[in-house]
Amino acid sequence: MDFIGAPDISHGVVERRFDVAGDSGVVPGILWTPEDAAGARPLVLVGHGGTGHKRMPYVLSFARRLVRHRGYAVAAIDGPGHGDRAQAELSGDRPPSAGIPREFLSSIADAADSMTADWTTTLKELRALDEVGTGPLGYWGLSMGTMLGAPFVAATPEVRCAVLGLMGTFEDSNPWTTAAARISCPVLFLVQIDDELVPPAKALALFRTIGSTDKRLHAHPGPHAAVPLEEVEASEAFLAHHLG
Amino acid sequence: MDFIGAPDISHGVVERRFDVAGDSGVVPGILWTPEDAAGARPLVLVGHGGTGHKRMPYVLSFARRLVRHRGYAVAAIDGPGHGDRAQAELSGDRPPSAGIPREFLSSIADAADSMTADWTTTLKELRALDEVGTGPLGYWGLSMGTMLGAPFVAATPEVRCAVLGLMGTFEDSNPWTTAAARISCPVLFLVQIDDELVPPAKALALFRTIGSTDKRLHAHPGPHAAVPLEEVEASEAFLAHHLG
Secondary structure, three states, X not given: OEEEEEEEEEOOEEEEEEEEXXXXXXXXXXXXXXXXXXXXXXXXXXXXOOOOOOOOHHHHHHHHHHHHHHOOEEEEEOOOOOHHHOOHHHHOOOXXXXXXXXXXXXXXXXXXXXXXXXXXXXXXXXXXXXOOOOOOEEEEEOOHHHHOHHXXXXXXXXXXXXXXXXXXXXXXXXXXXXXXXXXXXXXXXXXXXXXXXXXXXXXXXXXXXXXXXXEXXXXXXXXXXXXXXXXXXXXXXXXXXXXX | OEEEEEEEEEOOEEEEEEEEEXXXXXXXXXXXXXXXXXXXXXXXXXXXXXXXXXXOHHHHHHHHHHHHHHOOEEEEEOOOOOHHHOOHHHHOOOOOOOOOOHHHHHHHHHHHHHHHHHHHXXXXXXXXXXXXXXXXXXXXXXXXXXXXXHHHHHXXXXXXXXXXXXXXXXXOOOHHHHHHOOXXXXXEEEEEOOOOOOXXXXXXXXHHHOOOOOEEEEEEOOOOOOOOHHHHHHHHHHHHHHHO
């Protein structure tokens, strides 16, 4: 793990840009930890949404929240074709109300295995840091963060709990649905009932597929990107309940 | 309001059986208040489920919880044809997995107006008690407690928040759906995704109909009657957030 540049320290949160050598190239990431952190602590891995990146506003604010309120370590990496790994065809703007393009669904499906490998490599290197160590592990990722996160969570028994959602079971090839059936940790699943990209019936179908017996679904009015603060707070409380 | 018999006092909770003279006969109810309560406090009205009554186990335990944890007043009345107003055809056992009998749906629909009148009369008399007074008002009722509660909540602007659920929009005449569109207070709506009586798609349709902009749906695995403790706790927190 190579740290890039000087740490950024703001209001008690240390932010460090890192690169990890993945199986299929460099994996760019960010680690947030409390200032003066020493010793093992809970770690939350955050998967960003489609067309976003590891430091998109909601990732940044959620990471800072967990560090400041709970003293956790939080890490995010760019998804394949996103952020510092951008490819024009994946990170461009979408026309509004066009649904999720079929090519996007299939490209993310194709990337699921390599993203799981990237998270696994990143996790191993984060564990080697004194200020992260082998504390309890959680995952938080909505939309593309669920498409790419469910396979990682299913493949990683040490994940103690996961917040997923804003995604559904589509007829196209979707490794996240296959993976969901193999997830057994407690899950909080978020739904937007006016989601223009993921019909609630498809979201409910994915929720049903999740193998965990300890799972709950929280739904709110509004479009895909309008998850309310209430669920940011619920996410924090859910993670804290399971990670300590 | 006539109190029937001596108060029952247990672990700080005073339980009093009362009768109120309703428009269409005596309305039998129970009031729970903290021991030594004096002065106005939040009041929560609890609507019980079909085939149940005002002192069925979950009503009793939820009422005692709100009194002991929050110092609230809580009241429940028997639904038409239930409890001390029982009619054999409504309070009998149902065969499992038979769905909600069409006759039950239509009899409860027919009772909605008189139950709203009963709640309104009861509320007025409760308000006259020093230990209840004119504090903030909430409603909690699932299944039949929503069928008969949504019309009352819609007709009662002083209700500050409501917990509803385990009910849906059925094709039959259903005043609860009509009423839902007129509800504007914050709502927590509970769903069981394996509900053998209310298909989740119908529950989602009813949730969508609720007029409030401030509403959220929480869903869990399991059948109709298996609402987990987590949602009892969420109900208490939701009521406390709005009633103080």
